[in-house]
Amino acid sequence: MNAIKQVLGALWIALAAAAAYFCVFEFGLPKLLSDQQDDLVFGVIILFILTPLIVMGLGTFGYYSLIGEYNKKK
Amino acid sequence: MVILATKSILSPEDFDLWGWRVPFWVSIAMVGVSYLIRKNMDESPVFAKAKKEGTTSTNPLKESFGNRYNMKFVLLALFGATMGQGVVWYTGQFYAMSFMKTVMNVDSSQVDELLGIALLIGTPFFIIFGWLSDKIGRKYIMMFGMLIAILSYRPIYKMMYNTTDINQKTEIVENPRETTERKDNGSSIVTTEKKYTDGTTVLEKKTYMEKKDVQTSVSIKINSSDKWTLIFLVFIQVLFVTMVYGPIAAFLVEMFPTKIRYTSMSLPYHVGNGIFGGLLPAISTYFVTHAKSAEKPDYYLDGLWYPIVIAGICFVIGMIYIDNKNKTTHL
Numbered sequence: 036m037n038a039i040k041q042v043l044g045a046l047w048i049a050l051a052a053a054a055a056y057f058c059v060f061e062f063g064l065p066k067l068l069s070d071q072q073d074d075l076v077f078g079v080i081i082l083f084i085l086t087p088l089i090v091m092g093l094g095t096f097g098y099y100s101l102i103g104e105y106n107k108k109k
Numbered sequence: 110m111v112i113l114a115t116k117s118i119l120s121p122e123d124f125d126l127w128g129w130r131v132p133f134w135v136s137i138a139m140v141g142v143s144y145l146i147r148k149n150m151d152e153s154p155v156f157a158k159a160k161k162e163g164t165t166s167t168n169p170l171k172e173s174f175g176n177r178y179n180m181k182f183v184l185l186a187l188f189g190a191t192m193g194q195g196v197v198w199y200t201g202q203f204y205a206m207s208f209m210k211t212v213m214n215v216d217s218s219q220v221d222e223l224l225g226i227a228l229l230i231g232t233p234f235f236i237i238f239g240w241l242s243d244k245i246g247r248k249y250i251m252m253f254g255m256l257i258a259i260l261s262y263r264p265i266y267k268m269m270y271n272t273t274d275i276n277q278k279t280e281i282v283e284n285p286r287e288t289t290e291r292k293d294n295g296s297s298i299v300t301t302e303k304k305y306t307d308g309t310t311v312l313e314k315k316t317y318m319e320k321k322d323v324q325t326s327v328s329i330k331i332n333s334s335d336k337w338t339l340i341f342l343v344f345i346q347v348l349f350v351t352m353v354y355g356p357i358a359a360f361l362v363e364m365f366p367t368k369i370r371y372t373s374m375s376l377p378y379h380v381g382n383g384i385f386g387g388l389l390p391a392i393s394t395y396f397v398t399h400a401k402s403a404e405k406p407d408y409y410l411d412g413l414w415y416p417i418v419i420a421g422i423c424f425v426i427g428m429i430y431i432d433n434k435n436k437t438t439h440l
């Protein structure tokens with residue numbers, strides 16, 4: 036199980052990076068630069084609230100997992 | 110319940126004018142009740158002992174989030190439990206309500222009523238699953254709740270949508286009633302009432318204003334059988350909520366050391382519920398609107414991708430990283 040946790044650590048980091056790309060370039064920025072009021076609100080939510088949380092939180096969680104912080108002590 | 114009671118006593122005009130304030134007034138009284146309960150409540154024996162011995166933290170923020178050992182548990186609690194619990198909770202109660210009102214166009218007072226009944230039937234299960242988690246551990250109850258929610262959200266919402274889909278109902282053609290109301294500002298509202306053979310009534314309001322596009326709103330009054338179908342489908346979702354929510358407080362309490370317990374559990378709990386859960390109606394409604402404008406046939410189900418993906422990631426993390434213990438360590 037420890038090995039799985041460490042391998043998954045890399046997956047969480049990759050997921051955080053993918054989330055960063057999609058949240059910024061696919062969802063956040065296009066909405067933020069749109070003239071529609073609804074899009075603007077959605078862009079702000081995605082870009083300034085959800086993105087930092089997912090990217091930094093999941094990235095750190097993945098890093099801890101990768102270096103074995105969550106491994107069971109023998 | 111308060112909104113439902115207020116709406117049933119007041120006229121729609123009075124509710125819009127001042128009645129919407131009543132739930133806020135009631136909440137002031139509830140704050141007072143909470144204060145009294147907290148004031149008369151003893152500290153837990155473990156915390157009282159720590160306080161007596163002077164071993165409580167002097168800087169809980171630093172100890173909670175500045176300490177790498179503790180920070181990894183904060184992240185684990187967030188991504189392995191509260192994130193999924195937050196989206197399951199908000200889907201079952203708040204998104205279900207918004208979906209029925211805005212996507213299915215069910216009459217607002219009927220939605221409040223059926224949601225109130227489903228919540229009333231479902232509420233005892235918070236205690237039942239909390240009790241069960243004391244017996245068999247927190248993890249599997251929360252994870253099972255998340256898993257069946259992930260697997261069943263789309264079929265449930267499809268059934269909900271089909272319940273009021275007027276394209277599948279037979280209209281009584283000889284009976285459409287149309288009324289026109291002229292307003293002082295020059296606009297006129299044309300209301301068309303259509304009845305269906307199963308007892309469903311559809312009110313379509315078209316507002317005509319000078320130099321503006323026609324605004325159309327639809328309100329569907331459902332029959333008794335459909336109402337109970339929807340109550341059952343919402344109740345199932347409330348059941349998922351009780352499975353993930355019932356054990357969560359005890360799970361978080363057991364995860365952190367006594368002296369920094371509340372500070373440490375506060376962040377994952379509030380981020381999981383407030384951010385991941387709280388943003389659900391906005392994000393899911395956006396997905397539905399986007400899919401509708403792209404003319405996807407199942408556009409109304411697109412909003413569910415947000416809770417399904419978030420709960421899915423949480424389920425994997427929870428299953429692999431969290432142990433089924435009800436003690437301090439979850440590794």
